Amino acid sequence: MIAGVALLAICTLIGQLLGEGLGVLLGVKANVGGVGIAMILLIAARMWLKTRGRYNEGVSRGIGFWGALYIPIVVAMAAQQDVVAAVEGGPIVLIAGVGALLLCFSAVALISRLSGTPETMDEIEAREAREALDAARAPSPVTTH
Amino acid sequence: MEMITKVLTANALLTAFAVVGIVMWLSNILSAKLTMGRVHGSAIAILIGLALAFWGGIATGGHKGLADLPMLAGIGLMGGAMLRDFAIVATACEVDVEQAKKAGLIGVVALLLGTILPFIVGALVAASFGYTDAVSMTTIGAGAVTYIVGPVTGAAIGASSPVIALSIATGVFKAVMVMVGTPLVAGLIGLNNPRSAMVFGGLMGTVSGVSGGLAATDRRLVPYGALTATFHTGLGCLVAPSILYLIVRAIVGG
Numbered sequence: 075m076i077a078g079v080a081l082l083a084i085c086t087l088i089g090q091l092l093g094e095g096l097g098v099l100l101g102v103k104a105n106v107g108g109v110g111i112a113m114i115l116l117i118a119a120r121m122w123l124k125t126r127g128r129y130n131e132g133v134s135r136g137i138g139f140w141g142a143l144y145i146p147i148v149v150a151m152a153a154q155q156d157v158v159a160a161v162e163g164g165p166i167v168l169i170a171g172v173g174a175l176l177l178c179f180s181a182v183a184l185i186s187r188l189s190g191t192p193e194t195m196d197e198i199e200a201r202e203a204r205e206a207l208d209a210a211r212a213p214s215p216v217t218t219h
Numbered sequence: 220m221e222m223i224t225k226v227l228t229a230n231a232l233l234t235a236f237a238v239v240g241i242v243m244w245l246s247n248i249l250s251a252k253l254t255m256g257r258v259h260g261s262a263i264a265i266l267i268g269l270a271l272a273f274w275g276g277i278a279t280g281g282h283k284g285l286a287d288l289p290m291l292a293g294i295g296l297m298g299g300a301m302l303r304d305f306a307i308v309a310t311a312c313e314v315d316v317e318q319a320k321k322a323g324l325i326g327v328v329a330l331l332l333g334t335i336l337p338f339i340v341g342a343l344v345a346a347s348f349g350y351t352d353a354v355s356m357t358t359i360g361a362g363a364v365t366y367i368v369g370p371v372t373g374a375a376i377g378a379s380s381p382v383i384a385l386s387i388a389t390g391v392f393k394a395v396m397v398m399v400g401t402p403l404v405a406g407l408i409g410l411n412n413p414r415s416a417m418v419f420g421g422l423m424g425t426v427s428g429v430s431g432g433l434a435a436t437d438r439r440l441v442p443y444g445a446l447t448a449t450f451h452t453g454l455g456c457l458v459a460p461s462i463l464y465l466i467v468r469a470i471v472g473g
Contacts, residue, residue: 086308097453106453109304109426110446113311120312140309145261145438146239147306148431150298152268152398153239154286155427158276159384160392166359166385170344171392174337174363175400178422181332183408185422186415189325194411195439198315 078136085115224290231293238291242267262402262435269395307430307449310442315413319446322414326447329421334455337363337424338463341389346471353468355382359389360467361459365425366390368455375460394428401432410436413443420444424451 089112093105100106116137123129160167193201227234246267247260272284281287286295296302341363342356350356358378362369362385369386372378378386401410401419409415410433420429420443429448433441 082305082309086305089308090304093453097456100457106457107450109307109449112304112308113314113442113446113449116308116311117314117316134312137309137312140306141312144306144310144430144441145264145434146236146243147298147302148427148434149242149261149264149268150235150239150294151303151427152265152298152431153272153275153294154284154298155269155272155395156276156282156387156391157269157273157284157395159282159388160395161273162388166344166348167388167392170341170359170363170389171396173340173344174389174393175396175423177336177340178333179400179404179408181329181336182410182415182419182422185325185329185418186409189414192321192412192414195413195437196411198413199439 075132075136075139078133078138079140080136081119081133082116082137082140085119086112088112089115227290228292231291232296233293234291235293235297238294239297242271259402259435261438265398265431265435269398303426303430307426307441307445310445313439314442314446319413319417319443322417322443325414326417326421329418330447330450330454333422333424333451334364334458335463336422337393338459341386342467345385350382351471353464353471354378356471357459357464357467358382358386360463361455362386362389363393364390364455364459365452366394367425367452368459371456372459372464376464390425394425394431397423397425397428398431398435402435405436410440413440416440416443417447420446420448421451424448424455426452 086109089110090105090108092111093108096106120129123133160171243260243264246264249263250260268285275285275287275291276282279287283295285291286293286298338360340360342360344363345356345359350359354373354376355378357376358369358373359382361372366387367390369390370383373383373386401423405411408419410419416433419433423429423432426445426448429444430441433444
């Protein structure tokens with residue numbers, strides 16, 4: 075279990091470090107893509123461990139635990155926003171915020187429409203469940219008739 | 220009473236776990252009983268969190284919502300950038316690499332649009348309210364991108380403190396609206412698959428807004444949105460004080 079938490083922590087730290095480095099390199103006072111780099115590192119580490127047969131239950135549980143805590147953490151994050159300032163900002167904040175929001179929502183809708191209809195999350199899960207079932211059936215010869 | 224306060228303050232993070240747990244438990248009951256499960260429990264929990272943050276801000280006069288109450292300081296640690304990023308990275312294990320690759324290019328397009336569109340809106344609104352100098356327009360426009368890009372840009376190009384405060388407020392307001400609004404419009408904008416989640420992450424920006432909004436819509440979409448949203452702030456901090464500022468200055472002068 076600690077192996078999974080440690081792996082997650084190492085990936086997150088390296089990601090943040092590379093993100094900071096990328097920021098310095100680009101002359102930007104911010105972390106550029108630290109979380110994204112860390113996610114890619116973790117995906118790569120998982121694939122590497124899987125091919126060597128080292129991705130065991132403990133590692134998976136250590137990472138899974140933090141993934142499952144994600145929503146409660148977001149709730150805590152919401153509870154510490156400066157909502158008062160956002161509300162008190164007045165009309166300029168309201169108009170700029172809502173305007174930007176509506177424009178971006180429309181752009182999401184437009185891009186999604188323009189690029190055809192991909193599989194929805196429900197369809198992907200249904201297909202994967204079907205494939206898993208087929209795979210489970212395949213090795214053992216069916217003894218009907 | 221004093222004893223209770225002492226224990227809760229000394230164990231701040233555990234207090235936060237308990238409080239958030241109770242909020243989520245209540246939200247799930249409200250979701251099932253009041254809305255017949257139509258509104259996600261997590262969406263209600265995030266709304267309650269924001270409402271509590273508003274109350275905390277009024278009660279203490281601070282800027283960190285509920286986390287400004289000494290007893291609930293653990294909320295600040297639990298919902299802070301460290302654990303938030305840690306948990307988001309953990310969701311990467313749920314990413315379907317094939318799906319993510321398919322949306323790669325369109326994610327980049329979304330990222331660019333997600334920086335430019337809000338910037339234009341923010342700068343135009345700023346100008347219409349009398350902030351017609353290039354520095355103020357750029358700073359408020361950058362705030363409409365995210366609440367981190369705003370102050371970073373403002374500091375870089377020398378904006379005044381009230382303008383920086385306005386740009387932060389615009390960004391925070393946008394993030395809050397993304398959290399609240401996403402579940403409402405999810406069906407309308409086709410937010411039910413990994414690709415649109417990546418487009419959404421690139422366009423809406425702010426890891427907090429995107430992750431909160433997607434969490435309230437469909438938990439499975441969170442890692443895809445986070446994958447692109449994470450580059451949003453960096454990209455904004457890169458182009459807003461440089462290219463975008465130069466463009467604005469070329470248009471309005473000075």
